[in-house]
Amino acid sequence: MLKRLRVKFVLMMMTLVTLLLGSIFGLIYYFTANDLAQSSFEMMQSVAMRPTRPERPGDAPEQVQLPFFIVQVSKSGSISAEGSEIYDLSDEEFLRQLVLDAENTGEDSALLKAYRLRFFRAVTPDGQKYVFADTGVERATLKGLVRTSLLIGAGSLAAFFLLSLLLARWAVSPIERAWDQQKQFVADASHELKTPLAVILTNAELLESADEPADRTRFSSNVLTAATQMRALVTGLLDLARSDQAKRPAARKRFSWSRSVGEACLPFEPVFFERSLDFSYEIEPDLFVSGDESQLRRCTDILLDNAQKYAQTGNAVRLTLKPRGKNRARLCVFSGGQPLSQEECRKIFERFYRLDSARSRDGSYGLGLSIAESLVRQAGGRIWAEPLDTGNCFFIELPLCRE
Numbered sequence: 001m002l003k004r005l006r007v008k009f010v011l012m013m014m015t016l017v018t019l020l021l022g023s024i025f026g027l028i029y030y031f032t033a034n035d036l037a038q039s040s041f042e043m044m045q046s047v048a049m050r051p052t053r054p055e056r057p058g059d060a061p062e063q064v065q066l067p068f069f070i071v072q073v074s075k076s077g078s079i080s081a082e083g084s085e086i087y088d089l090s091d092e093e094f095l096r097q098l099v100l101d102a103e104n105t106g107e108d109s110a111l112l113k114a115y116r117l118r119f120f121r122a123v124t125p126d127g128q129k130y131v132f133a134d135t136g137v138e139r140a141t142l143k144g145l146v147r148t149s150l151l152i153g154a155g156s157l158a159a160f161f162l163l164s165l166l167l168a169r170w171a172v173s174p175i176e177r178a179w180d181q182q183k184q185f186v187a188d189a190s191h192e193l194k195t196p197l198a199v200i201l202t203n204a205e206l207l208e209s210a211d212e213p214a215d216r217t218r219f220s221s222n223v224l225t226a227a228t229q230m231r232a233l234v235t236g237l238l239d240l241a242r243s244d245q246a247k248r249p250a251a252r253k254r255f256s257w258s259r260s261v262g263e264a265c266l267p268f269e270p271v272f273f274e275r276s277l278d279f280s281y282e283i284e285p286d287l288f289v290s291g292d293e294s295q296l297r298r299c300t301d302i303l304l305d306n307a308q309k310y311a312q313t314g315n316a317v318r319l320t321l322k323p324r325g326k327n328r329a330r331l332c333v334f335s336g337g338q339p340l341s342q343e344e345c346r347k348i349f350e351r352f353y354r355l356d357s358a359r360s361r362d363g364s365y366g367l368g369l370s371i372a373e374s375l376v377r378q379a380g381g382r383i384w385a386e387p388l389d390t391g392n393c394f395f396i397e398l399p400l401c402r403e
Helices: 002-044 093-102 136-210 212-247 257-274 293-310 342-347 367-377
Strands: 068-074 079-082 109-112 117-124 125-136 253-256 278-283 286-293 316-324 330-337 382-387 391-399
Touching: 002 117, 002 125, 002 278, 068 093, 079 093, 093 109, 093 117, 093 125, 109 330, 136 212, 253 278, 257 278, 257 316, 286 293, 286 367, 286 391, 293 316, 293 330, 293 367, 293 391, 342 382, 367 382, 367 391
Parallel strands: 278 316
Antiparallel strands: 068 079, 068 125, 109 117, 117 125, 253 286, 316 330, 330 391, 382 391
16 A cells, blocks of 8 residues: 555656646747747848748758848739849749748748748838748757757656655655554554453353352452453553544643642542552642643543552652743653663653563553553643653643633
8 A cells, every 4th residue: 555655656746747847848948939930030021141042842951051032022923032042043933832822821921831931021112022031940949959858858857756756755654654553553452452351261261160169259350350451451442542533632721730630649649658659749829721621631640640550669759730931831740760761761652662561460551651642742732751860750741821
């Protein structure tokens, strides 16, 4: 699919470039031909230099040394010609036919394609004067222009073709990354679902054949635990799917972020106490932001839950919410423990990424921070992590909403 998309992109680019070059060279050819015709018209109004003899149809030379000759038709019908010595103008029958063909055009100035001549007719006191100009110079100039245009066009198309290949890679790369992420997402989701499903099936088979009540209780508990983990995983997957496929941003309204963060901290106090973690928070009052309050409340929950999972027993967990300049507010959740590397700080917001390779431990599947990142982005903010000497700090920064 991606290969076909690149091919279509290159074909589209080459078609547009071809049309553009064709239009440019076409305009150049058109204006050049008009300029040459205008120059020829102006020259035909002057007197020819020396007597010349035009070539008959089909044997006109490719180039003419002196492209003018004059045919004078008197009122009595006599005809005379003068021009360059390189032309033989003694063939009166041919000259009359030439004048007749010029009269048949019904124009005072026109092109006689059969003779490769352009004429201009002027009325004089003695009759009519026809000035004929050979178009060999014009044709040679236009042929040279066409050859030059073809060479430039071919070179330009070759250059644009190479450029289109590079642009195709650049333009398709976001789609390719999204495609790869989608495939990886499906593969990871399938892998994660296999583990609790296998636990459920295995324990269900053991439960069916178990005779002892203690065994039946243990197998039932294992099934319930695995089913709970599977439900949490499916819920996370659905949340990610909703955030990815949402065509419209969530309903945004002004609310107190200070109050929302404070309410999120209260349920976690016993959790941190049970895990022997020193939890404290400092929240600046009356910080208002615009967004979906429930979604941003969930982001706070995710950061606090992440802190209690990975903070080492006895360490501190600190939450602060303070203004950042005049227009932004920043939430910081610090948890003591092993500092992350810079690479881990970048990858930790990827889906299914976990610092602990044992994914099933504590029921976490590496989706929480990815969900938080999506929700914060929809609210117009940003989320990131930074390692410190004694732990790690997760930040959410949102624009303040003034009344």
